[in-house]
Amino acid sequence: RSEEGRKSADVIQEHASGFLTALDLLGFLDLLEARADAAQEGTVDLSSLETALAAAREAAMASKDFSEVDRLKSALIEAGVEVRMSKAGVELLPGAGFDPAKLEGLL
Numbered sequence: 001r002s003e004e005g006r007k008s009a010d011v012i013q014e015h016a017s018g019f020l021t022a023l024d025l026l027g028f029l030d031l032l033e034a035r036a037d038a039a040q041e042g043t044v045d046l047s048s049l050e051t052a053l054a055a056a057r058e059a060a061m062a063s064k065d066f067s068e069v070d071r072l073k074s075a076l077i078e079a080g081v082e083v084r085m086s087k088a089g090v091e092l093l094p095g096a097g098f099d100p101a102k103l104e105g106l107l
Contacts, residue, residue, distance in 0.1 A: 030096065046094070049092055050091065053073070056068045057069050080098035082094075082095040
């Protein structure tokens with residue numbers, strides 16, 4: 001390996017280290033670690049909650065009463081679930097601080 005190649009690798013490593021330090025200071029590394037832990041567990045099945053929220057949302061669109069949607073969404077967020085709603089549907093993802101115990105009795 002040439003001297004120039006070693007210097008380039010050192011510069012890249014230095015920048016990467018600085019970037020990771022900045023992410024850590026901003027709290028992003030903890031967030032990424034929590035998501036990775038939740039993904040590795042693989043035991044989180046939020047599909048029934050997705051279905052319930054989607055149904056509540058559909059009913060709310062017709063009745064213009066979004067109280068049930070708001071109740072479900074607030075409880076999910078409180079439990080550390082990331083709630084994504086779009087025209088395509090509802091997606092729930094375990095986020096940082098996900099606590100499945102807070103979802104018991106929600107439905």
